[in-house]
Amino acid sequence: MIRISCFWGLVAALVLLAGCASKGGEPADPLEGFNRGVFAFNDTADRWVVKPVAKGYTRVLPSPLRTGVSNFFENLMYPLVVVNQFLQGKLVDGVSDTGRFLMNSTFGIFGLFDVASDVGMRLHEEDFGQTFARWGFGAGPYLVVPFLGPSTVREGTGAIVSYVASPVRYVTDDTATRYSLTALNLLQTRASLLDAEQLISGDRYAFIRDAYLQRRDYLNKDGAVDDDFLDEDWEE
Numbered sequence: 001m002i003r004i005s006c007f008w009g010l011v012a013a014l015v016l017l018a019g020c021a022s023k024g025g026e027p028a029d030p031l032e033g034f035n036r037g038v039f040a041f042n043d044t045a046d047r048w049v050v051k052p053v054a055k056g057y058t059r060v061l062p063s064p065l066r067t068g069v070s071n072f073f074e075n076l077m078y079p080l081v082v083v084n085q086f087l088q089g090k091l092v093d094g095v096s097d098t099g100r101f102l103m104n105s106t107f108g109i110f111g112l113f114d115v116a117s118d119v120g121m122r123l124h125e126e127d128f129g130q131t132f133a134r135w136g137f138g139a140g141p142y143l144v145v146p147f148l149g150p151s152t153v154r155e156g157t158g159a160i161v162s163y164v165a166s167p168v169r170y171v172t173d174d175t176a177t178r179y180s181l182t183a184l185n186l187l188q189t190r191a192s193l194l195d196a197e198q199l200i201s202g203d204r205y206a207f208i209r210d211a212y213l214q215r216r217d218y219l220n221k222d223g224a225v226d227d228d229f230l231d232e233d234w235e236e
Contacts (some may be wrong), residue, residue, distance in 0.1 A: 028141050029209060035144040042149060050151070054190040066188060068112040074123075075104045075111025076077045076167050086128035086185050088134045097124055118124075125219055129158030135221040142209055150212040 017078070036107040059068070059141035078101045100123070108115045117123060132154050140153025145214065151159065163169075168181050200207055 021039055027214075028139065031140050031143060035142065035209075036205055038144040038146055039208075041146060042144070043204075044146070050190055051194075054187060055193060057187050058191045058194065066191065069184065069188045070192060071104070071108070071114050072111045073181075073188065074114075075101065075108065076171070077160045078104075078111075079167055080128075080162060080165060081126045084128060085124065087131045088126065088128075093124060096121065127158055128161040129155035129216070130220050132158055139216070142213060149210060152213075152216070155216060 048181060059210075078097065078103075082094055082097045085091075085097055100121045104111045104114060105123065107113075129152075137154050139155070143153065143156060144150050145150050145156065148156075148159070157217045168178060168185070171181070172178060
C-alpha cells in the first residue's frame with residue numbers, strides 16, 4: 001500500500017495488530033537526530049490535522065461501509081502483491097493470489113466484499129521492499145520521511161516503485177478522481193488505526209522504530225524470525 005500520509009502511527013499500529021513488537025536490540029539508526037525531528041513534525045501534523053479528520057470519518061460512516069471501503073482498496077492494490085509473488089519466485093502463491101483477486105473483483109463486487117477469505121483463500125502481504133530483500137539488497141539505515149513515516153533506504157525505494165505501478169494511477173484518467181481515491185484510501189487506513197495506537201507507550205519514536213524494523217524483518221523472512229518480545233513477556 002502506498003503511504004503518502006502525515007501520520008506516524010500507520011506502520012506501528014499494523015505491527016501491534018500483528019502481535020509483533022520489539023524492545024532492546026541495536027537498530028540501524030545512525031540518523032536518529034534527524035529522524036526524531038522529522039518524527040516530531042509528522043506527529044504534530046497527525047495530531048492536529050489527520051487524526052481529527054479520521055475521527056470525524058468514523059462518526060459519519062458506519063463500520064460496515066468502512067469495511068467495504070477497506071476491502072475495495074485492498075483488492076484494488078492486490079495486483080502488486082501478485083506481481084511481487086512472481087518476482088520472488090513464489091509461483092504457487094502468485095497463481096493463488098491471482099485467483100483471489102479475480103474472485104473478489106467479480107463475486108465480491110469490485111472487492112467490496114472479501115469472499116475469497118470466506119472460502120479459505122489466504123491473504124498475503126508482498127511489496128517491492130520484500131522483493132528487493134529477496135534479491136539480496138541490504139535495508140540501509142532507518143529513515144523517517146516527512147509525511148511518509150518509517151522506512152529504510154530499501155523499503156523507501158520499493159515504495160517509489162509501488163507508487164509508479166499503483167493501480168490507482170491507472171484506474172481513471174481524471175486527476176481529481178485519482179486524488180480523491182488516494183485520499184479516501186489513506187483516510188480509511190488512518191481511521192482503522194485509531195484504537196490500536198493506544199497500545200503505544202514509552203518513547204514513541206523508539207517503539208515505532210523498533211516495531212517497524214521487526215515487522216519488516218518478519219515480512220522479509222516470511223515469518224521465520226524469533227519474537228523475543230513475546231518470549232520475554234510470556235515466560236513463566
